[in-house]
Amino acid sequence: MIYLDNNATTPTDPEVVKAMLPYFTEKFANPSSIYDIAFKLKGVLENSRKKVAKILKVNSNEIIFCSGGTEADNIAIMGSVLAQKDKGKHIITSSIEHKAVLEVCKFLKKYFDYTITYLPVNSAGVIDLNVLKDSITPETAIVSIMLANNETGVIQPIKEAAEIAHNAGVLFHSDLVQGIGKIPVDISELGIDYGAISGHKFHGPRGIGIMYLRRGAPFTSVIRGGGHENNKRAGTENIPGIIGILKALEISSERISKGASHMAELRDMLQESILEKIPQVLINGKDAPRIPNTLNISVKYVEGESMVFMLDEEGIQVSSGSACTSNSLAPSHVLLAMGLEHADAHGSLRFSLSGETTREDIEKVLEILPPIVSKLRKMSPFAPPEFK
Amino acid sequence: MIYLDNNATTPTDPEVVKAMLPYFTEKFANPSSIYDIAFKLKGVLENSRKKVAKILKVNSNEIIFCSGGTEADNIAIMGSVLAQKDKGKHIITSSIEHKAVLEVCKFLKKYFDYTITYLPVNSAGVIDLNVLKDSITPETAIVSIMLANNETGVIQPIKEAAEIAHNAGVLFHSDLVQGIGKIPVDISELGIDYGAISGHKFHGPRGIGIMYLRRGAPFTSVIRGGGHENNKRAGTENIPGIIGILKALEISSERISKGASHMAELRDMLQESILEKIPQVLINGKDAPRIPNTLNISVKYVEGESMVFMLDEEGIQVSSGSACTSNSLAPSHVLLAMGLEHADAHGSLRFSLSGETTREDIEKVLEILPPIVSKLRKMSPFAPPEFK
Amino acid sequence: MSIDKSKDGRLYTSKVMEHFRNPHHWGKIDDADGVGRVGNPICGDVMYIYLKIKDDIITDIAFETLGCVAAIATSSIATEIVIGKPLKEAWKLTDRDVANALGGLPANKFHCSMLAEEGLRAAIQDYLKKQGRSVDEFK
Amino acid sequence: MSIDKSKDGRLYTSKVMEHFRNPHHWGKIDDADGVGRVGNPICGDVMYIYLKIKDDIITDIAFETLGCVAAIATSSIATEIVIGKPLKEAWKLTDRDVANALGGLPANKFHCSMLAEEGLRAAIQDYLKKQGRSVDEFK
């Protein structure tokens, strides 16, 4: 199996599992209890929070554990705007956000009459900071822009965007999910007020995430109960998950520079060789800085799902921005926002590598993919005669 | 270690951990992906949902996986009232609910102008159905009453309460967290519209819960994103957690009748022997039906935390309704709602057994507790001379 | 009518995958008697169907399809079903027949079997029109 | 001033636990020269302090406390600190002294060390009042 869909999810690192295991059966008290084993576990929890904070370069009381990236995006944005009811009901986000952000915005629009501005991106997939600046109004409560796009890997100028928002007195949220484990993420350097991280995207466990909440940033808790996480997110703490996400962060931050250049090298090799071997392929996002593990291509005259299945038959897992399996037939909103034709968006493939990906894996892909494309182009009504 | 705080949390059953393990490292795709390993995992997910539904006697599309009991309570109540904006802004709950319910109600009151009615309980800890009936107004959007109280174990007449709500055209939510694994819970028999379940309370994993959502019950999703869980709760599915909570449900439902009578026998033995050995002890909730694992006592003239720590020094973990460790000094709202004096609420101890609790454990407690009480009473300014 | 998954726990039935791996009658007929062009690149699925017809019988057929697994498999099975058949019978081929012949399709892939039905009818209609005839004779 | 946990990762310092396990001077002095009663059963903590005083020196002391670990430990350490001391010095005992003597207290247990300070002062005041004296002489 050559698994090249690491932006969708990653296998949990065996070291992460090993670190978690004792906390299921042996070290299992409720950290809110007062007896000794519980208090020790509370210590483990707070110690883990400190270590996480150190890696992300923030204060430990700015780390709020929750159930995943989606929840972190949701509660950060909702929690911020609800705490700023007087500020106005305008939100700025980008047209290439993950649904975890887009759908909260829609929710706030539908149920609470917020107005949403979706910033466009250029053909490279990057927002325009001037447009951001011009979009801010006195009513703007929050700006939310992702660090790295999950489909194209394109990195946004978060630091500059946050500065623009702050200069206008507006708070800034960033979905960091696809950045963690792929590029060094120094949250205090980014200067954001809220952030979202998901464990399973960098070999941590599923069902655990982190909301970064800058000290002093307006916030009202959305999931309420027993006052856990400093009254920011209630629910008995998922200690195994917290131990797991910490371990995954530790491993990835240790390996990041080696891992990133390894992935970038293989990704670039894949990109260049595909361009050599397969005519009429677009590299989506090639003119922007990208996280090192992601390659998004559009293969002209072919539809994505067909390629995904043919690759899968050969033991290679990738994804496509074709929405052929979802109920809407619209392809990737990200690729469309970059100005791709519908057909090209339907013909997209995303390869997302991990630190474990080998040169042999990439060579195998380069052997398998061209004949698949040829075969499908032969069948395609739009492919020019030279492909027949 | 004699762990008698199973209402706070339970150790994860090793069989549960074993069932989860392959889903961390080997079977790890994102169930939303389309290639074969992902589609198989989607099958595992839907199959697990079916099995969970069968145990709980509901339809599988009524099972929504989420991150825990707190979240399930939160999103059910918020999701229901937001979907019924035209219905009116009145919520009825009880004065003995878990904070996961009470705090959502407070949130809705503070941010969205809901009015909350808190039903009183009698000295046995049970709500009065007539008071419920009289509290319903045309504005009432939802009634939320827990199945079993976490502190006293007292079981509420949910079926009857739900019927009263339904007869008045009002929806009904029940926090089922402390019922599962202790008494058979047949959700369709209870006739509720929404329910909350937490994995770690019955030897399942932490960080996973279930919201029951009756087909057709009004609901709008609070955690939004990629359309997971049939658009009811977004976020990449926590497959290991789902496998784990299913396994824990299977184990507990298999063992429930034997387990319940085992726990009830030991609990009753503990209760009777304490009454014999220690004068001036109240049994909180003794005149109501209780889940079989829970014993809540108030020891006159003594404060709870002191007893908890002395027991802990002897390797026995229990909890107390004394709030001496929290920032508010008010003791258990549950015991106060039952009419206990503050001092008696401060002097409460909760023993919550599990299926693994042995007769020897209970005998040990009965040996250790009386001298602890004597010692503390000797120091107490309120204890009558016979205790000195 | 459409099923959500086949018994062996795959998105597509083995019949679908068989036709996807080795589609029948793909290609183009340059001197076709009737051509049907349906679908829309915006939606990701386009199908062209080419017919050779003699005595109102489909003597040869070919398809070109841009689309997903289901689109290619339904194209293949549809051509397989109607080759050698009288036009009148071919006209009656429904999306349901196509999906059934494949052992079922995922619910959200149903539109693909409609594409095959529509493509075939468009090609037949094209042929009849060229002949100065009307499809009413098949209705 | 108060610390959240001791170095060995327990809620209470070993000093607190020591005094909790084996409190000093608990009990009642029937012929006390001064008695202080502070706290409130509603809050869960009540402390009675009994003093025997000779020549303005605390010659004997006892406490009765209903309360948590911290309440008992602070009662114990406070009595330990002031026994044998002149009243004037005992009057100056602060909650801070009590917490420090125990190696720190969890932040949310701070009110317990105030109880000891208040209890002791109440007992001294009671003694002075019976003597027709005023606490002003200590201020």
Ligand SMILES: Cc1ncc(COP(=O)(O)O)c(C=O)c1O
């Ligand atoms: C950019 C981005 N944000 C948010 C999420 C949501 O994370 P999760 O599914 O773990 O909740 C994902 C992945 O699904 C993502 O790629």
Ligand SMILES: Cc1ncc(COP(=O)(O)O)c(C=O)c1O
């Ligand atoms: C009755 C009840 N409801 C809800 C909860 C919340 O569950 P969790 O902490 O798993 O979110 C608990 C336990 O904490 C509980 O006892």
